[in-house]
Amino acid sequence: MTRKSGDATRSTIRDVAARAGVSAATVSRVLGGVYPVSAQTRTRVLRAVRELDYVADARAKAVAGAGTPTLAFVLEDITGPSFAHMAHGVEREATRLGHLCLVCSTDGDVRHELEFVEMMRAQRAAAVILVGGAADTPEYRERTRRIADSLAAAGSRLVLCGRPPLGPGAPVTVVEYDNEGGAYALVAHVLAQGHRRVLLLGGKPDHTTALGRERGYTGAHRARGLDPDPALILHGDFTRDSGYRLMRGALEQGLEFTAVVAATDMVAAGALTALHEAGLDVPGDVSLAGYDDIPFARDLHPALTTVHVPYEELGRLAVRTVLGRSPDAPGEHLLLGTHVVVRDSVAGVGKGSRAGR
Amino acid sequence: MTRKSGDATRSTIRDVAARAGVSAATVSRVLGGVYPVSAQTRTRVLRAVRELDYVADARAKAVAGAGTPTLAFVLEDITGPSFAHMAHGVEREATRLGHLCLVCSTDGDVRHELEFVEMMRAQRAAAVILVGGAADTPEYRERTRRIADSLAAAGSRLVLCGRPPLGPGAPVTVVEYDNEGGAYALVAHVLAQGHRRVLLLGGKPDHTTALGRERGYTGAHRARGLDPDPALILHGDFTRDSGYRLMRGALEQGLEFTAVVAATDMVAAGALTALHEAGLDVPGDVSLAGYDDIPFARDLHPALTTVHVPYEELGRLAVRTVLGRSPDAPGEHLLLGTHVVVRDSVAGVGKGSRAGR
């Protein structure tokens, strides 16, 4: 009777051993590398492996203590350009170092984040990398702290990538960038052009990233002895649609401003078309700035002034820092620099009509 | 002596059993769900689990035959918007169905693709999803065919997502979209506006996706009895920078054309900037169209006419189709529709100066 189609039988190491006429231990040694094996045995085993198209079960290896551990990263939405770049950095560096990557996206749901981390713990991931910001509430801190402890106790480690530390003593590796500083420099640049009423199209009110950028906005004002009008701070999320809606709303509402600072380039993109639709010229009537420096920022018209964030580097650093590190070493904190890249969307004030009615 | 910090000891099921005063089998049963266990025993076990913060090792479960298999997807670069959307679809549907996702990016290197698939086979992934196009050479087909067979023999399955089938009889699930049809409709739309010399900013010459779009371009011409000038077909890749470079080159070279069709929206974005830098108005002087309908296509100025591809749906379908399917069922082939979305970047010919010198 021939092999019925559908028998989908993987061969095990013992099948290989039987076919090569040796023991399973020997097969393992041939494949494993270092243990001395005679040339003749080796070729017999390798032939059997080839004939059976055998590949050792990575999970069984892992259980037995061999095998390279996998890395896990959890992010909100792989679709966001900055997330994607961080993820890319993580993934590249991980595979360069020979690790596989598990990925989960939470869609912004905190419960999912929790579930995923639990799953990653079950997978015995070498590290769990939380990519991107999060809603910063007391419960969040406490919960994340517990996760970090739990991971550390299991020999793994939590990494916060693009998210601020939890507080002293948490067994967490933090790799973030100077979020506030970037916003500060950007807004300072805008103010230096003479703008005094600059609209902030922010993110969710308690989101760490949004918060940092908002602090930079406020700080840059204060540094000039200015007090930003709270009415000029709007909240949405980091999507293109949010920028569009917020901008339309502000326009319809007759808010007065001469410049707009968007929380992200995507938000800026949406805001830009809203501005265009309202017949306003950028930067003639209104100046506009973004944040993130995603690749197509220069393809907007006018090319978008924004702040550059080394997202990919961030991801790479996250994995490089966390691997080869004792699981319960004290927290480590890396802070990467940002810089504003000046293009054409911010100009001096008072060169055109003015927004608002 | 207290627990020294650094002992990073995971607890095993036997630890839990010992603490609860039962056997490991019982712990497994309590956690597993269905087997009858007395209420008292259950609570004792659960308490021990909680006290030890125990999580069962997913890899050990997998070896023992329990546990949910993971899914794997391999793509070129998570950073590309269309890739990201497919990945998102895959990931969302997979977690909805309770599966974890492994991700690898090949950076366009075929050898990496091969390595990764081998790794996924070692991981005993339920399915391996190849996301996005690839260079279509005879070796590619043969190699991929072998991979498919090998995966099928191991009870897994290869899925091609956004990539054409390999030929008859391959144990492969294909979920793609009407790449050629979309390009055909788009170029037909451009031709209908009176354009006769339309420049194609294509992808790599033998890339499946690029090829399909090129076929659509040619087909639309032929259908009108036109013969496209080969000099108007340029090759690059799918990035923004490629579009920019190609467009600049075409302009400097003095190529004659009244419309530009870009292989992707990203390419179109780069091309648009090059056009603007050359002082040309779009669509006054030159019409421009893209492909993919990525979210910010409408934020370019003018808003980009493009073809919409249901990328996320594609990813979702890929996992839904492949799960709950016998591993060596005959090949299945799903083809999703595309449609052109008309915005402002394509206008009638002869309304402005003209590109080329």
Add this chain to the structure above:
DNA sequence: TCCGCACGGGAAACCGGTTCCCGCCGGGTT
């Protein structure tokens, strides 16, 4: 009172690998 059955739980085999430990065998030394 005795039998049988359902219920709950333990021992052990198993999943597919790795690795420790030991024994065999051939060759060089004394």
Add this chain to the structure above:
DNA sequence: AACCCGGCGGGAACCGGTTTCCCGTGCGGA
């Protein structure tokens, strides 16, 4: 000729779970 030593390979324990098989107990019915 006896001894020792080193290179190879096999048996078995182990990793951390699941599942089969079996047994002791307590209960209800005859």
